[in-house]
Amino acid sequence: MILCYLFLVPTIYYIGKLLIYFIVKKYGKFSYDGFSAAGFAYNPEKDIFYSTKNAWQKNLGYSHIYDVAAPIGRMIIDTEPIRFYYNNKNWLITFWKGQYGITTGGEVGIYCTSEQKVNKKTLYLPIKDEEMLDMCFTLYKKDKIITKVCARHWWLAVFKLGMFSQPKDLSMDIMITFPNSEMLDAFFKSFKKLHYRKKDYMIVDNTFMCKYKKQHKRIWTRSYFTDMIIQHYNKKNVYLYNKYLQDSIDNNKIDDSKSNKKQIIINNIIPDILKNGKEKTTKETDKFVIKDKKNLILLREDIYPNTGDIKNVK
Numbered sequence: 001m002i003l004c005y006l007f008l009v010p011t012i013y014y015i016g017k018l019l020i021y022f023i024v025k026k027y028g029k030f031s032y033d034g035f036s037a038a039g040f041a042y043n044p045e046k047d048i049f050y051s052t053k054n055a056w057q058k059n060l061g062y063s064h065i066y067d068v069a070a071p072i073g074r075m076i077i078d079t080e081p082i083r084f085y086y087n088n089k090n091w092l093i094t095f096w097k098g099q100y101g102i103t104t105g106g107e108v109g110i111y112c113t114s115e116q117k118v119n120k121k122t123l124y125l126p127i128k129d130e131e132m133l134d135m136c137f138t139l140y141k142k143d144k145i146i147t148k149v150c151a152r153h154w155w156l157a158v159f160k161l162g163m164f165s166q167p168k169d170l171s172m173d174i175m176i177t178f179p180n181s182e183m184l185d186a187f188f189k190s191f192k193k194l195h196y197r198k199k200d201y202m203i204v205d206n207t208f209m210c211k212y213k214k215q216h217k218r219i220w221t222r223s224y225f226t227d228m229i230i231q232h233y234n235k236k237n238v239y240l241y242n243k244y245l246q247d248s249i250d251n252n253k254i255d256d257s258k259s260n261k262k263q264i265i266i267n268n269i270i271p272d273i274l275k276n277g278k279e280k281t282t283k284e285t286d287k288f289v290i291k292d293k294k295n296l297i298l299l300r301e302d303i304y305p306n307t308g309d310i311k312n313v314k
Contacts (some may be wrong), residue, residue, distance in 0.1 A: 006274040051157035062111045071221050074101045078167045078215035086186040091116045095212045098167035105159035106139040111142045127154050134177040164238040172212040
């Protein structure tokens with residue numbers, strides 16, 4: 001496996017380097033708009049990519065093999081799968097954070113299957129629209145906020161292009177609001193098996209909150225040496241992007257907030273526990289409650305289909 005990385009990763013790096021040179025030399029400036037075909041949209045105000053509700057990845061579902069194969073795709077990411085049984089289905093809620101090629105990112109995904117017996121080979125399918133949950137997370141790098149996102153979604157994901165990070169330097173404050181206490185209890189029963197410290201999680205009403213710092217079960221395709229090799233080239237690729245491509249993006253620094261009238265009110269969509277209200281805020285919940293609404297990003301398209309894109313709440 002290590003020999004594979006020693007030969008494959010450098011090859012991908014130099015091919016990528018040639019492609020970058022060719023694109024800039026021949027075509028000059030280009031736009032992020034094309035990323036919509038890849039299942040992502042771009043917010044120029046925050047310079048953040050985010051997953052769309054109807055991304056093509058929805059058709060692929062989720063399987064353990066995806067995480068196993070991630071390093072081959074130059075993704076060095078921590079993963080935390082929580083499997084539980086509820087309403088005659090096996091459910092899976094997974095947290096991810098780490099380096100995705102030349103981006104730093106975080107994700108929360110929700111999947112389920114009607115199969116009564118599951119294992120590592122099981123293919124989980126995305127949940128239906130009516131099963132989506134209200135979710136929020138704040139992504140940090142060494143305690144510095146990268147971004148905050150909230151949405152009713154099946155796959156809440158954000159990525160900062162041109163940023164290099166080690167997974168151990170990233171953390172996420174995650175909030176998930178369940179439709180009822182039965183589903184929350186089923187999830188929490190499995191979550192407790194991961195042996196998180198009590199100070200790193202809590203429950204208020206039907207909202208679960210936790211601080212995700214490190215994965216509790218390591219993927220076998222990741223090791224100190226493979227991580228070092230892949231991250232070495234990821235860091236180089238980030239350097240190439242920032243040197244040659246960042247200033248070649250047409251809409252990289254465009255602020256379209258004045259022309260786009262599609263705004264959203266934070267209090268209309270975020271569960272009570274996420275509001276900075278006296279009735280729900282205690283000393284214990286302070287570290288989880290989102291107080292800085294200025295930097296909060298909401299995925300409007302993913303809450304109200306067929307409307308706008310990601311917007312900053314004033």
